[in-house]
Amino acid sequence: MKKIMLVCNAGMSTSLLVQKMQAEAKNRGLDVTIEARPMAEAMENLDSADILLLGPQIGYAKGDFQKATDKPVEVIAMVDYGRMNAPKILDAALAEMN
Amino acid sequence: MASGGGQSFLDKFAEVSAKIGNQVHLRSLRDGFATIMPIYILAGIAVLINNVVFPLFLTDDALAAAQYWGNAVTLGTLSFAAILLCGVIGYCLANNKRFGNAIACLVVSICSMVIMFPQTLTTAVANLTYAVSSGDSAVASQTLDASVLGATADTISYTGDVTGMISTTNTGANGLFCAIIIGLVATTVFIAFSNNKHLQINLGEGIPPAVGKSFSVMLPMLITLSIFAVFSALLQGLFGTNLPAIISTAVSAPLMGLMNAGPWAVIVIYTVANLLFCLGIHQSTISGVLAEPILTMVIVENMALYAAGEPIPADHYMNMQIINSFALIGGSGCTLMLLLDTFIFSKHKASRDIAKLSILPGIFNINEPVIYGYPIVYNIPLMIPFVIVPDIFIAATYGLTCLGWISPCVVQAPWTTPPVLSALLSTGMDWRAAVWQVIEIGIGMAIYLPFMKVSEKAQQHQLELEQQANEAAGHAQAA
Numbered sequence: 001m002k003k004i005m006l007v008c009n010a011g012m013s014t015s016l017l018v019q020k021m022q023a024e025a026k027n028r029g030l031d032v033t034i035e036a037r038p039m040a041e042a043m044e045n046l047d048s049a050d051i052l053l054l055g056p057q058i059g060y061a062k063g064d065f066q067k068a069t070d071k072p073v074e075v076i077a078m079v080d081y082g083r084m085n086a087p088k089i090l091d092a093a094l095a096e097m098n
Numbered sequence: 099m100a101s102g103g104g105q106s107f108l109d110k111f112a113e114v115s116a117k118i119g120n121q122v123h124l125r126s127l128r129d130g131f132a133t134i135m136p137i138y139i140l141a142g143i144a145v146l147i148n149n150v151v152f153p154l155f156l157t158d159d160a161l162a163a164a165q166y167w168g169n170a171v172t173l174g175t176l177s178f179a180a181i182l183l184c185g186v187i188g189y190c191l192a193n194n195k196r197f198g199n200a201i202a203c204l205v206v207s208i209c210s211m212v213i214m215f216p217q218t219l220t221t222a223v224a225n226l227t228y229a230v231s232s233g234d235s236a237v238a239s240q241t242l243d244a245s246v247l248g249a250t251a252d253t254i255s256y257t258g259d260v261t262g263m264i265s266t267t268n269t270g271a272n273g274l275f276c277a278i279i280i281g282l283v284a285t286t287v288f289i290a291f292s293n294n295k296h297l298q299i300n301l302g303e304g305i306p307p308a309v310g311k312s313f314s315v316m317l318p319m320l321i322t323l324s325i326f327a328v329f330s331a332l333l334q335g336l337f338g339t340n341l342p343a344i345i346s347t348a349v350s351a352p353l354m355g356l357m358n359a360g361p362w363a364v365i366v367i368y369t370v371a372n373l374l375f376c377l378g379i380h381q382s383t384i385s386g387v388l389a390e391p392i393l394t395m396v397i398v399e400n401m402a403l404y405a406a407g408e409p410i411p412a413d414h415y416m417n418m419q420i421i422n423s424f425a426l427i428g429g430s431g432c433t434l435m436l437l438l439d440t441f442i443f444s445k446h447k448a449s450r451d452i453a454k455l456s457i458l459p460g461i462f463n464i465n466e467p468v469i470y471g472y473p474i475v476y477n478i479p480l481m482i483p484f485v486i487v488p489d490i491f492i493a494a495t496y497g498l499t500c501l502g503w504i505s506p507c508v509v510q511a512p513w514t515t516p517p518v519l520s521a522l523l524s525t526g527m528d529w530r531a532a533v534w535q536v537i538e539i540g541i542g543m544a545i546y547l548p549f550m551k552v553s554e555k556a557q558q559h560q561l562e563l564e565q566q567a568n569e570a571a572g573h574a575q576a577a
Contacts, residue, residue: 057379064120
């Protein structure tokens with residue numbers, strides 16, 4: 001089971017994207033869990049994820065996260081994030097984990 | 099989309115701002131406030147129930163008895179928040195510094211803060227009772243009420259020095275700055291000592307890890323707390339004062355004065371913060387550090403004043419709720435108005451699609467889909483209203499409060515509260531504030547409309563250019 005963690009400022013807008021990604025994963029019959037966390041909380045729960053996807057608004061924190069974990073840390077592209085393009089973001093995450 | 103020198107300046111600005119905002123102490127301060135925010139929201143609800151709901155059907159003694167409930171909540175939240183914030187900031191700093199024992203930092207922070215408190219308080223007492231005893235028998239005792247002293251209840255006041263007390267002046271809103279400073283300093287000092295190998299007590303193999311862990315922080319903790327205690331003793335012994343008092347007069351008061359010397363300081367900060375969001379970086383990177391702590395302090399004091407039934411002084415009119423309720427309608431940049439404009443006036447399919455996707459979160463003031471999807475980031479025509487609309491609303495709402503046309507904000511409503519409701523809640527149910535919020539939506543729509551038109555033209559133009567370029571180059575180009 002693969003675990004994807006989305007991180008943003010307060011965990012609000014990413015939770016929206018998480019819903020869409022979960023629906024997409026379910027449609028495809030994938031065995032992944034996807035969750036959203038605010039930045040502070042994410043730092044404490046790094047072990048519970050196989051990949052971290054940062055919202056573009058906190059893209060500046062990528063270096064800090066990368067220092068704290070050896071798991072892949074990616075910043076979601078602004079346009080994909082804004083348009084809530086769940087399939088594309090999910091594809092990118094899956095490719096990164098394999 | 100922008101090109102040349104402008105682009106590189108904006109990039110530089112974004113990079114520097116992100117660096118500052120991501121600085122570990124500032125980030126911990128922001129995380130700390132975010133962590134204790136729920137108790138402020140809870141306090142706000144209790145204050146509203148106490149001051150708006152209970153008086154609807156209760157009076158006199160029954161009202162006072164019921165209000166004891168809300169006052170109890172206030173005591174545990176508003177009046178105690180500085181202690182909590184101090185510990186939480188220490189905890190967040192430890193996590194952000196990747197220090198293993200964060201909970202020890204919480205303990206050290208809170209201990210250090212209370213260590214700096216005065217041990218004797220000079221305080222007003224409601225009435226005075228004295229008792230004189232000799233051996234086992236009471237010689238005299240009397241309650242000194244006003245008539246004994248030949249005065250009336252209105253003209254007399256008693257003060258006395260008391261020990262064994264901690265004042266809510268230091269643990270509530272007034273102590274927040276002290277909490278921030280001590281939480282950061284104590285944790286930094288403690289972590290420095292903890293990383294010193296010579297100070298770690300090693301019990302050797304075979305000791306349960308939890309026991310070993312608690313021993314390894316003992317010496318660093320002891321040294322840190324001792325330093326604070328020495329500092330506290332020196333301040334009292336040499337100057338007859340204490341750190342909370344010094345911070346209150348030297349730091350909190352001037353900063354609060356600056357914020358309330360007109361709307362200007364707040365406008366400057368939010369102009370920069372919202373401009374930063376136009377470059378894709380969350381505005382709280384700036385505002386969360388420079389404005390929110392002080393503005394939150396003011397609204398917390400207002401909540402306490404409102405709970406006590408006292409009037410709000412004019413230097414408390416500029417506070418966090420002016421931003422959250424009146425300059426953040428639909429999220430940063432008041433983008434709800436842009437969405438409404440799009441629904442009514444736009445024929446652009448991509449814009450209408452993104453507006454449909456964004457309207458529901460937008461009602462709850464969440465607007466990342468608008469910012470990144472519409473987009474507002476690096477879209478010069480829309481960056482302009484995104485920055486100026488909130489500025490106008492900050493100035494106008496502050497002005498209306500000063501004129502007395504709307505009540506000052508007295509309750510911290512969650513920033514996710516939808517418009518109209520948020521104005522009602524934050525002003526203690528002033529209907530005029532709700533009307534003003536509706537007018538704001540009209541004003542915002544009027545300002546956004548021409549910029550939306552320009553943006554659509556520019557997008558259309560760019561699309562055509564890209565198609566031409568694609569045809570000319572004969573290969574697809576990524577958008």
